[in-house]
Amino acid sequence: EAQVTQNPRYLITVTGKKLTVTCSQNMNHEYMSWYRQDPGLGLRQIYYSMNVEVTDKGDVPEGYKVSRKEKRNFPLILESPSPNQTSLYFCASSSYRGEQFFGPGTRLTVL
Amino acid sequence: GIQVEQSPPDLILQEGANSTLRCNFSDSVNNLQWFHQNPWGQLINLFYIPSGTKQNGRLSATTVATERYSLLYISSSQTTDSGVYFCAVPLSGGYNKLIFGAGTRLAVHP
Numbered sequence: 001e002a003q004v005t006q007n008p009r010y011l012i013t014v015t016g017k018k019l020t021v022t023c024s025q026n027m028n029h030e031y032m033s034w035y036r037q038d039p040g041l042g043l044r045q046i047y048y049s050m051n052v053e054v055t056d057k058g059d060v061p062e063g064y065k066v067s068r069k070e071k072r073n074f075p076l077i078l079e080s081p082s083p084n085q086t087s088l089y090f091c092a093s094s095s096y097r098g099e100q101f102f103g104p105g106t107r108l109t110v111l
Numbered sequence: 112g113i114q115v116e117q118s119p120p121d122l123i124l125q126e127g128a129n130s131t132l133r134c135n136f137s138d139s140v141n142n143l144q145w146f147h148q149n150p151w152g153q154l155i156n157l158f159y160i161p162s163g164t165k166q167n168g169r170l171s172a173t174t175v176a177t178e179r180y181s182l183l184y185i186s187s188s189q190t191t192d193s194g195v196y197f198c199a200v201p202l203s204g205g206y207n208k209l210i211f212g213a214g215t216r217l218a219v220h221p
Contacts, residue, residue: 031207043197043211058208088152094207099144099159100199105152 002027006091006103013081014111021076021106023091029101031094032074036060036087037105043090049074050096081110113138115200117212124188124219132183132215134198141201143174144209145183148195157183157196188219 004025013019025032033048035058045058049068063085065077074093078085086109094100114137124130134143145157158165158172160181165172169188174181185192195216199209 033208042213043209045208048208090154092209097141097201097207099142099156100207100209101156102146102154105154107152 002101004091004093004101004103006089006106008106009104010107012109012111015082016080019078019081019108021078021089021091021108023074023076023103024072025074025091025093025101026072027093027095027101028071029093029095029098030071031096031098031100032068033058033092034064034066034074034076035090035092037090038087046076046089081108083110086110113140113200113202113210115198115210115212117196117198117215119215120213122215122217124217126188126190126219126221128188128219129184129186130188130217132185132196132217134181134183134212136179136181136198136200138203139176139179140203143181144199145172145181146197146199147192148197148214150194154197185217188217190219190221193217193219 034046035043037043047066049055089106091103092100116135142161147155160174162176169186171184195214197214199211202208
């Protein structure tokens with residue numbers, strides 16, 4: 001089944017404790033991205049990647065890191081999480097200019 | 112940048128009713144997607160519809176690209192249709208970055 005998977009689905013952590021949210025797709029898509037969704041602010045792009053080893057900032061990259069060492073994986077790293085990073089996070093993938101598919105989301109709470 | 116507006120913002124239906132959701136966009140686009148965000152927060156792909164009409168069961172969508180709008184039709188609504196419906200278009204030159212509308216929140220009551 002073609003899909004985007006994310007792990008963990010739910011995470012409660014404390015300020016400053018490094019964490020990684022994994023994202024994987026099995027559709028051989030070149031393009032992957034991360035969004036966060038917050039009430040009243042909608043979905044905003046954090047980072048995106050056009051292909052392996054090619055990444056760039058989206059609208060709200062501060063406090064996040066990404067890497068794209070393999071085509072299928074695009075992890076999101078929070079080196080020192082803060083409470084304002086409490087949010088619902090989505091990973092997405094697509095072929096270039098194609099339909100985008102979203103993962104199931106990760107609910108992150110930073111205390 | 113491109114603006115995406117959805118209407119109505121909220122919609123309450125009795126089970127079995129039909130509805131039309133609208134998405135207006137301010138610039139020409141080469142594709143448009145409709146999503147359903149269910150009560151668990153998952154974003155479900157409904158349609159990828161740059162132009163024309165598509166149908167999938169009780170749902171159908173029409174995009175008139177020349178007039179910069181898209182419509183999502185829900186017929187014989189069910190309680191499982193509840194949630195938020197988003198349309199999204201790619202930012203021109205934005206490497207597939209999607210610009211989302213604010214959504215239509217639908218509640219279907221039995």
